[in-house]
Amino acid sequence: MSPPSREATSRDVHTQDGKIHINDVGEGHPIVLLHGSGPGATAWGNFAPNIAHLAERFRVLAVDLPGWGGSEAVPVAERDHPGAVIRLLDELGIEKAALVGNSMGGVVSLATAALHKDRVSHLVTMGPAAKPRPGLFAPGGGPSEGLRILFQAYADPSVETMAKLVDVMTCNPEFATDDLVKQRAESAQANPQHLKHFLEGLAQGRNAITRWASPEELMGITAPAMLIHGRDDRVVHFESSLELVSLIPNSRLVLLNRCGHWAQLEHAQEFNRLVTDFVAHN
Structure with a gap:
């Protein structure tokens, strides 16, 4: 059986947050x-x-x-992403996910x-910040190397800038492929x-996370929590997940060597195994 395609699994769901695009596959x-910013x-x-592997056992909802x-x-000021997730589940008739x-x-x-x-x-989670830090998202205020390039790519979503972005998001250069760079540039420009x-939002001192x-x-x-973080993450340092695991009661930390900000890409097989086992047995 061929793996599910983006087009075949694509659908729009309408909630009070407007149109939410998802890819819905599996049972x-x-x-x-939920993607990054x-x-x-x-x-x-x-x-x-990851989608095809996870869909062999679960219903996978990949949400924009x-x-x-x-x-x-x-607009950034009007976003309520946690609420949007819950309203999407409501619309789909899903009690728990x-x-x-x-x-x-x-x-x-x-x-x-x-x-x-x-x-x-x-x-x-993979590579989240534990909390907002003063100046982290403000231009010139000390954001990480990865965030500085991310801001640059929003202002200039060219193939050249996206190449820098994909490079800083990964540890192993073999994952910073020309196809991935082109895909991100085309998606941004669209x-x-x-x-x-x-x-x-950035000019107003707001970041993408509200x-x-x-x-x-x-x-x-x-909920039981598994916090996955790349040891070589240049966007959000792994100390962020050390802080999270110290706070969340039923949590564990998986720290991956030779891994940047996209653990699910650079260590896809291990990621798929970890998530499948964790959701199936906890």
Whole structure:
């Protein structure tokens, strides 16, 4: 059997957050995949090496959050990503789901698990920041190497800049392929309104993440959590997940050697095995 295609699994779901684009494939316990905040990011693009494998055992919902991909173009100040996830589950008739989030998607997953404990069965994150830090998202205020290039790519979503972005997101150069660079550049250029809203938010001192879970809220998460982080992450240092694992009661940390910000891409086989076993047996 051929693997599921992006086109065949694509659908739009309409909620009070507007149009939410998802790829819906497989059967079983639902796993919601949430992407990061980079220009041209989509859930399918962020999780292409994982969807077919996970769909062998679970129902996989790869979600473009409002402001990205095929979903509604929403100004930063009007976004409520944890609420959008819950309203999407409501519209799909899903009572409880596992959340798997990379970077910004991990922060959204953490906040959703903290605010809606009865709706989240499992929590998996890859490379999220534990909390907002002063100046982290402000131009000239000391963002990481990866975030500086991410901001640059929003202003200039050219193939040349996207090559820098893909390079800084990965540890092993073999994963920074020309095809991936081209895909991200084309995706970003296809949605100029998303780029505009991000840059406007940045100019207003806002970052893409509008709701963070506080330390007290993180301590109240009841879902079992697996925190995956690359030791060589140049976007969010792995100390962030060390902080998270110290706060979330039922949590474990998997630190991957020779791994950057995209663990699900660089260590796809191990990631797929870890997530499958974790959701199936916890």
